[in-house]
Amino acid sequence: MTEPRWITVNDKMQQGYRYALTAPEGGDFDPGFAPHLTPAEMLELGVFGGKYMTDCTAEFPSRWFVNARLSPRRRDKTCNHFGVIASQPLAEWRRKGWLHADDPRGWFQWYCRYFMGRRHEDDARQIGRWRAFARHAAQVRLYCEPGDPFCRPRQRQALLQWAYDSRVM
Numbered sequence: 540m541t542e543p544r545w546i547t548v549n550d551k552m553q554q555g556y557r558y559a560l561t562a563p564e565g566g567d568f569d570p571g572f573a574p575h576l577t578p579a580e581m582l583e584l585g586v587f588g589g590k591y592m593t594d595c596t597a598e599f600p601s602r603w604f605v606n607a608r609l610s611p612r613r614r615d616k617t618c619n620h621f622g623v624i625a626s627q628p629l630a631e632w633r634r635k636g637w638l639h640a641d642d643p644r645g646w647f648q649w650y651c652r653y654f655m656g657r658r659h660e661d662d663a664r665q666i667g668r669w670r671a672f673a674r675h676a677a678q679v680r681l682y683c684e685p686g687d688p689f690c691r692p693r694q695r696q697a698l699l700q701w702a703y704d705s706r707v708m
Contacts, residue, residue, distance in 0.1 A: 546655075550595040552643045560656035568653075572666045574702030578651045582607035586700045587626055589618030591647060599651055620706070621688060625696035639664075650702060672701045679708045 543559035565577065576584070582592065582603055589610030596604050608618040616624045632638050632645050639661040642649040649665045675694050683690035685708065698705035 544656075546598060546657075548595070548598055550598070552595075556641065558641070558652065558657045558659070561658050562656040564656055565654055567656075569662065569666055572669060574650070574669070575704035576699070576702045578647070578654050579603040579607075581647070581699060581702060582609075584608070584620040584699055584706075585618045586620070586696075587647065588614030588616055588624055590614040591644065592651075595644075595648075599655065619696050620699055621692040621696040623692050623696050625693045626700060637668075647700065669701055672698070672703070675701075676703050676705065676708060679705060683708065 543561045546558055546560065548554075548556040548558075578599070579602065583606040585608035589608050590613060592599075592604075592607070593609050593611045610618045614624065616622055619625070629645065638645055639649070641659065641661065642652065646665060646668060649659075649661065650669075652659070653662065653665070675698050679691055679694055679698065686706070688695065688706070695705035695708070698708075
């Protein structure tokens with residue numbers, strides 16, 4: 540990319556936030572960051588009870604939402620691929636200091652923006668958190684038969700929400 544493309548965000552959680560896309564969409568990732576799923580694939584599979592992205596779709600490509608499993612009113616476990624809730628409330632993320640002010644929705648918002656081409660001061664921390672989450676994949680592989688969706692469904696759902704494809708583990 541030669542000239543950055545600027546995105547202005549105006550949704551329930553951010554007003555007037557601007558960021559530049561300086562990398563190609565889906566490319567030039569940090570060598571230590573190799574997510575299994577794109578944001579669009581995650582939304583289509585069903586993550587975060589379908590509630591996570593309902594008021595900020597204008598920020599991202601409309602193709603991401605064509606088959607997305609969303610729940611406009613409230614979090615709904617039936618929207619999730621494994622049919623269980625596997626995430627803590629946003630208030631808990633705030634309490635634990637896991638959020639960066641530029642990404643008030645958390646890791647998935649950061650990942651969507653990173654995937655789109657934003658590079659940010661928080662990238663190394665978020666990539667480190669993603670890498671640390673791999674311990675859950677190791678537990679699924681250790682304790683479950685490959686492809687058994689009934690073994691550790693909460694852990695498998697959580698892995699999906701961190702762009703690990705737990706359907707194939």
